[in-house]
Amino acid sequence: MSPAELLAKVAQFDALIVRSGTKVTRGVLEAGRGRLRVVGRAGVGIDNVDLQAATEAGCLVVNAPTANTVAAAEHGIALLACMARNVSQADAALKAGKWQRAKYVGVSLVGKTLAIMGFGKVGSEVARRAKGLGMHVIAHDPYAPADKARAIGAELVSFEEAIAKADFISLHMPLTPATSKVFNDESFGKMKTGVRIVNVARGGVIDEDALVRALDSGKVAQAALDVFTVEPPAKDSKLVLHENVTVTPHLGASTVEAQEGVAIEIAEAVGGALRGELAATA
Ligand code: MLT
Structure with a gap:
């Protein structure tokens, strides 16, 4: 999705999973207010998520800290x-x-x-x-x-x-x-x-x-x-x-094995967060 498409659609979802290319800005988090409860980062670094804005929006941020x-x-x-x-x-x-x-x-x-x-x-x-x-x-x-x-x-x-x-x-x-x-x-x-x-x-x-x-x-x-x-x-x-x-073009995590592992790890983390099983942010 382009940033504009994301802004337009984010309010339809309870959770958003992103890799590194998508910037989860204050604008995205504000557009998701009311419904968006979890942002999952399919990778380790969470520098593409505005953590302060997520906290203010009451949105949990989880990552996949080990698979890659x-x-x-x-x-x-x-x-x-x-x-x-x-x-x-x-x-x-x-x-x-x-x-x-x-x-x-x-x-x-x-x-x-x-x-x-x-x-x-x-x-x-x-x-x-x-x-x-x-x-x-x-x-x-x-x-x-x-x-x-x-x-x-x-x-x-x-x-x-x-x-x-x-x-x-x-x-x-x-x-x-x-x-x-x-x-x-x-x-x-x-x-x-x-x-x-x-x-x-x-x-x-x-x-x-x-x-x-x-x-x-x-x-x-x-x-x-x-x-x-x-x-x-x-x-x-x-x-x-x-x-x-x-x-190289940000290939650190780009192996078949790591991407499968990250997908599973972030899906489990987001599922857990939606079920209220996580108390802390990433
Ligand atoms: C990470 O933060 O997990 C790596 O830099 C890989 C990525 O951004 O996808």
């Missing part, structure tokens, strides 16, 4: 490996008839320090997999218990220490007012020269103009991005078109 965890973690690892070995650039070059073995010498993952920013469900699964690749894993998350990290063989450190020590940085934090553009000129400046960054979390945690500057200067050697501040990004986005950037 492994898919997102696997995509993070896929981007990490693709980026380190220039897979997407070399693929495009070879399809254009260029056999450029010297140009696409990569870097190894084994023995490198990976900083995981946000050590929740996805971050910790990325950590497990990175340990299997022989990486030294450090993590930053103000809410994660140290023993959970220790059990995986990761060390919890401060934000400053994580970004200063990392050869690779993988982002797994939610987009909140506190994390918005937390990767900016200042934080890029504190990273090692030649750092490589993966983002399968939310585009808004990075100041994208600052990332372009950091890529241009060589401070950041490469980035692999599945998410963008505005999705889809502009066709002429300097970031998307940058030769040292690998991009």
